Amino acid sequence: MDVQKYLNRIGSTVPAEPDLDALRSVHTRHLLSVPFEDLTVHSGGRVELDLPLIYDKIVTRRRGGFCYENNGLFSWLLSSLGFQVTTLSAQVKGLITGYYGPPFDHLALMVTLQGRRWLCDVGFGAVESSVPLSLETSGPQTEGHRVYRIRKQGDLHFLEWQGEENRGADGDWKEIYKFTLDPRRLEDFTDMCQYHQSSPCSIFFCKSLCTILKPGGRLTYMGHRLISTTFPTEGAGLETTTRELQDEEITVILAEEFGIVLNSPLKPKDETITPPPVMY
Numbered sequence: 161m162d163v164q165k166y167l168n169r170i171g172s173t174v175p176a177e178p179d180l181d182a183l184r185s186v187h188t189r190h191l192l193s194v195p196f197e198d199l200t201v202h203s204g205g206r207v208e209l210d211l212p213l214i215y216d217k218i219v220t221r222r223r224g225g226f227c228y229e230n231n232g233l234f235s236w237l238l239s240s241l242g243f244q245v246t247t248l249s250a251q252v253k254g255l256i257t258g259y260y261g262p263p264f265d266h267l268a269l270m271v272t273l274q275g276r277r278w279l280c281d282v283g284f285g286a287v288e289s290s291v292p293l294s295l296e297t298s299g300p301q302t303e304g305h306r307v308y309r310i311r312k313q314g315d316l317h318f319l320e321w322q323g324e325e326n327r328g329a330d331g332d333w334k335e336i337y338k339f340t341l342d343p344r345r346l347e348d349f350t351d352m353c354q355y356h357q358s359s360p361c362s363i364f365f366c367k368s369l370c371t372i373l374k375p376g377g378r379l380t381y382m383g384h385r386l387i388s389t390t391f392p393t394e395g396a397g398l399e400t401t402t403r404e405l406q407d408e409e410i411t412v413i414l415a416e417e418f419g420i421v422l423n424s425p426l427k428p429k430d431e432t433i434t435p436p437p438v439m440y
Contacts, residue, residue: 161215163240166233169193169219178242180273183280184291186241190234190282191290195224195418197370201357203424209346209353211236222419224372226364227267228353230283232346235269238280246270247346250319250339251440256363256433260440264344264352266337270295277341279310279319285371286378287321287336295341305392309333315340324391324398360434368429370418379417381405383430386413 167173167186170193175182200207200217207229214233217223224230231247238245250266253259269280271292278292289303293310295317301308307327311318317340320333356362363369371380380387384406390399405413410428414420 166219166237188290191373195370195372196285197224198226198364202368203422203426209350227283228349231267231269234282244272247344248339249344250337252337253335257435264349267349361436366431366433383428
């Protein structure tokens, strides 16, 4: 795998040293360049947790992926650039079901720099932070118009946020996912990777989706919809517009808006997610 080719893919360059500025830069550039998507599942393919295959998909063929792919490959890049990286297992709280997913539901990363730990995640989608978040504080961390915090309870850490416009000391906190700092390996996520491609309890099986961060907003494809979100500014609130798509428009949208060209026909899907039989 070629580090320079990966950096070219995300519009970045080799940093002078592996410091916090470099980490923030490649983290944000990855989110602005590589979509979070599950289109392999809906175009006759299977996702395999093999780094050379993931590299070929994301870097050479300019696709995206879901958490195991994006964060798995990003971990390799960071390690190659000299960062100390730990793979973490997280359980996502479903926005639709309201329940946490099983262990190894989500793959996130911890980077340790000069004795300080940072949560890095370029593989979550709509509510992820565009920059690493500090694991050294439980206080609010402002990132653009959003506010996050990482609350600790025993060995568990809870990543939380205040939504798109709910800010302030009295604002409500919403849980995104919970995780421990126990080190994991990419192969530990194999069973859950297959689960997400075959279970009606997983959003990735139920919905064909592709989303990418844009300067000032986000663009999302799901099923037969294209959703454009403009983040709030001092002069305007959050704005969201939805466009209904015909089957023949989807291929064009994926190519023009996300830079994705699939090798096999896509079967658009937007089904209701089934609540998991086991509650976590």
